[in-house]
Each structure stands twice: as C-alpha cells, then as structure tokens.
Amino acid sequence: xxxxxxTIIIGAGLSGLAAGIRLAYYEQRVCxxxxxxxxxxxxxxxxLRGRDYDVGLHAVTNYGSRGAxxxxxxxxxxxxxxxxxxxxxxxxxxxxxxFPSVRLxxxxxxxxxxxxxxRAFPAQKDNFQRLLGxxxxxxxxxxxxxxxxxxxxxxxxxxxxxxxxxxxxxxxWYGNAREDDMDWGQFCIMFRALYLEGMGRPHAGIRLxxxxxxxxxxxxxxxxxxxxxxxxxxxxxxxxxxxxxxNGQELTAKHVLSSAGxxxxxxxxxxxxxxxxxxxxxxxxxxxxxxxxxxxxRLGCDRTIVFFNDSEKFHWHKPADDLCDARTGVIxxxxxxxxxxxxxxxxxxxxxxxxxxxxxxxxxxxxDAYRLEKLRWYDRLATSAVRFVPDFRSRVxxxxxxxPTTIRRFTSHExxxxxxxxxxxxxxxxxxxxxxxxGTDQGYLGIVGALVSGVxxxxxxxxxx
Amino acid sequence: MTATDIRGEIxxxxxxxxxxxxxxxxxxxxxxxxxLELDSMDFLDIVMELRKRHRIQIPEAExxxxxxxxxxxxxxxxxxxEMVKK
Numbered sequence: 040x041x042x043x044x045x046t047i048i049i050g051a052g053l054s055g056l057a058a059g060i061r062l063a064y065y066e067q068r069v070c071x072x073x074x075x076x077x078x079x080x081x082x083x084x085x086x087l088r089g090r091d092y093d094v095g096l097h098a099v100t101n102y103g104s105r106g107a108x109x110x111x112x113x114x115x116x117x118x119x120x121x122x123x124x125x126x127x128x129x130x131x132x133x134x135x136x137x138f139p140s141v142r143l144x145x146x147x148x149x150x151x152x153x154x155x156x157x158r159a160f161p162a163q164k165d166n167f168q169r170l171l172g173x174x175x176x177x178x179x180x181x182x183x184x185x186x187x188x189x190x191x192x193x194x195x196x197x198x199x200x201x202x203x204x205x206x207x208x209x210x211x212w213y214g215n216a217r218e219d220d221m222d223w224g225q226f227c228i229m230f231r232a233l234y235l236e237g238m239g240r241p242h243a244g245i246r247l248x249x250x251x252x253x254x255x256x257x258x259x260x261x262x263x264x265x266x267x268x269x270x271x272x273x274x275x276x277x278x279x280x281x282x283x284x285x286n287g288q289e290l291t292a293k294h295v296l297s298s299a300g301x302x303x304x305x306x307x308x309x310x311x312x313x314x315x316x317x318x319x320x321x322x323x324x325x326x327x328x329x330x331x332x333x334x335x336x337r338l339g340c341d342r343t344i345v346f347f348n349d350s351e352k353f354h355w356h357k358p359a360d361d362l363c364d365a366r367t368g369v370i371x372x373x374x375x376x377x378x379x380x381x382x383x384x385x386x387x388x389x390x391x392x393x394x395x396x397x398x399x400x401x402x403x404x405x406x407d408a409y410r411l412e413k414l415r416w417y418d419r420l421a422t423s424a425v426r427f428v429p430d431f432r433s434r435v436x437x438x439x440x441x442x443p444t445t446i447r448r449f450t451s452h453e454x455x456x457x458x459x460x461x462x463x464x465x466x467x468x469x470x471x472x473x474x475x476x477x478g479t480d481q482g483y484l485g486i487v488g489a490l491v492s493g494v495x496x497x498x499x500x501x502x503x504x
Numbered sequence: 505m506t507a508t509d510i511r512g513e514i515x516x517x518x519x520x521x522x523x524x525x526x527x528x529x530x531x532x533x534x535x536x537x538x539x540l541e542l543d544s545m546d547f548l549d550i551v552m553e554l555r556k557r558h559r560i561q562i563p564e565a566e567x568x569x570x571x572x573x574x575x576x577x578x579x580x581x582x583x584x585x586e587m588v589k590k
Binding site for chain 1: 520522523541543545546549552555556
C-alpha cells in the first residue's frame, strides 16, 4: 500500500510554503514538490561572483510595522504562527512616480501622496479623496466586481487622465497580469498594498523570509522535495488522486494544491491544453542589475523605487516589435530602506532596472545573440532610466541581467508571464475535484499576497472541516 | 472540565491565534468580533485548534455557537465535561 499524503503541493514558492505550513501545523501529512534545486520560485536569490542578489523581490508590499494588529501582514503572521521578526521588514525611505512633466512622491504614509496629488493636480484633490473612499469600501472576493475595468472606473472618479496614468503605473508594474487595463479588484488590492500599507524589505532580502518559512515547515513535520518536478497529475475520472514525478515515481494524495499556474496545471492533467493556451499571460520582464562603487544615495539615487514613464500615456503591453520596451520601467535600490542601524549597510550597492519584455523573441534567440542582446538591453535600460534618476553609469563595477527565459525557468509560467494568467481564479477551484490552485493565478500578488493565497486556499480546500 | 477550565482553554487558544491581543478585558457576553481583530480565517483557527488539542469535531453549521466566550463555553461544556484538564 503506497503512502497517501493528505496534501501534495506543487511548487516551493511563497504560496506553496505558506499552504504547507498551515496544513502541517494542523497535523496533515504534507509534501511540497519543487522542480528546482532551490526554493522560492519567482522570489528567489542567488550568488554570483561573490555577491548576493534577489530575484523577484524589489520590496515587500503590504508593509506593517512591528506590533500592528491590522492589515494583511499581521493577519498572515497570525495564521502562520510566525512573528514579525521572521520577516523583519525595514520600511522604504520614499519612492516616486516620474512622468515627463510631473513627479509624485509617496512613502508608507498615505498623507504624502495626498499632499503630492493636491500639489500637482489641485483640481483633483477632492476626487482623489473620493477614490480613497471607494478603495477602502471595496470588498475582495466578488469575481464580477473584481473584473470591472479599472481605467473606466477611475475615469468616473478622476477627471485628469494624467493622474490616472500616474496612479496606475506602479500598480500595474507590481501586479497586473492583464495588458493595457487592470481589473478593478486588482487595482484596489494593489492600491492598498502599495500606497496605503506601503513597502519594506528585510535587511537580508528574500532569503530571510524563505529560510524562516522552510524552517517552520520542516519543524512542523512537512516534507520538502527539491529536484522533484511533477510530470503529470494523476486522475481518477474527474478527481485528482496524486502526481507522477519526472523520475516516474507515483505519489498519492487526498488533495493536490498547485502553484504552477492555471494553464500549466491543466496541462499536467493532460486537459485540453490548446483551448487553454489563450489564458496564458503575455507580460514578461527583463531586469538589469548594476553594482555601483558607493551607496546609490551618494550618487543622488536616493529613492527606494522610481516608477518612470516617458510620455503622458502609460503603455502596458507586450513589446510590439522589439525584445523589450523600456519607455516605462522601475528603478529600485535595495540599499534605500530605513534599516535598523545595528544591521549596518548592505554589503553591495545595487541599482536594479526592470522593463517589459517579449518572451518568444528572447526564447528564440540563438545562444550568441542572446548574450549580445543582454548586453545591448542592459545599456538601453540604463539609458532610459537616467532620464529620471542621476546618471550612475560611470560608477558601475559589476552587472547581471535576467530575461523572460529566466523567469520561465524558475516559475514554470507560460511565456515567462511574471504575474501569470490575466484571468484569475479567485476561489482556487479547477474543473477537477481535489485539485486546487494557489499563488499567482489564484489572484493575490506580491510577497504577502502569495503567502495569503497559500494560507487561504489551504484553509478553504485542504483543511478538513 | 468545568466551565471555568473550558474558558481557560479558549483563552489559551485565543492568545495563540492572536498573540498581540490583550485578552484580560474580554467581555464574555460580547461577540469576539467586536472586541478582537479576528477575521473569518482566525475563527476557523478556533475550530481547528479545538480539533488539534481536544479532538473535538465541530460541523460547519455550528460555527455560529463560537461567536462569544459565553456561547462558546455553553456549546462546549457538554462536549468537554468528561475530559480531564491537562
């Protein structure tokens, strides 16, 4: 008689680990299967030429300070029975939305953004307050309201199109899987996460959070298998009953919780992959990493994050005819957080620039051309960014770059789609019994969002009640 | 277990679920929801902790009995009276 798990979780990213902790805490026999030799999925880390880098994480949104009782972060920590120090978020020092003629500063206190909107868009002051009211009233889980157009809803509230574009820019960058427009629900969730709650980062980066999650999961008796890719999901009629690993081993389970994505999970069931294909997301990123020889703030790059766009219209879609689109981007320095002085400065001084990229074009490049294009686009990203921050290029001592194919490799998402499928499955169900989704394609994004997704799908579908 | 013991067990569960809450001023007749920062996920934890600690199964239809300390104790008393306090 083979071993039967209560729950098998596909993917050791943040959502899978959080789900695993919940289920193991309530004495389930849980196994997390991860195809890679390392954990984290999109939010991982690596070491190159003696330096530590984060992938994914710029900042943890949904910031909450130590001792706060409200907000997603404290709710999440309660559910995981973990402490604030397990994440130890240092708040951002301040960020900006930079367009050609206008710049709006914001930080973790919404009053700064209110003041900035009133300064740059005096006629929109009251409308912005109305918007804040609607966002506070928005209730998360109604799928019909969730999928309303954010652009149309915003146009009913705010009458200056430029302000709408500027508010959308960071929110789309940090969590919009749809091209051009955004779900109103996702807009409200991201607005709260970025502007109302704010951003922070652990001094040690995503490592700290991942390390503490894994430690907690293992201490509760959870099993984590690395280099254990799932070849397919075992079905009995329309019921999931386990998985087959790449090495042919079969594992059986009462529930299967997949963070692989909607399309990818259906494909693991051999279920109509072609009909499902248009559901896959289209938006992928490149990111350049520049190590500079002194703290970025001494070069005048003193913001935590600058979201830039070089025209009055914010473009959010797959590049039309090139490998990347660097008209808009995100410039982020992990050095620019208000760390505890006892922790000291970060070992390396880093400036990261992110731009939109075209998965197929990067994937189809021959090896030599791929290396060359990485160099070419490193330069183009920097050239675009220095229109909005001081020119740091003469101070660069090391660089790296990741592309859509890197994202594809670590997330398994079709097209290297950073935020997964445009249509989210908020209740986490699939057309198969006992098979559920968590993570990006369930719908909560960001670090805290991914963890909440794992916790809430575990609660809802896998904890027997 | 007596009603007092059960009350103590529930307080212990609450302090585990919501470590930052001050439970000393908890009013037994008032709903938890009005006094503590608890959401539906936290309420599920009361059910799950009772199962984990005391092997008590509570059907979903009966979760409403767990609204306040007084109603929770009244609901659990017949189910826990044979148990020995640890």
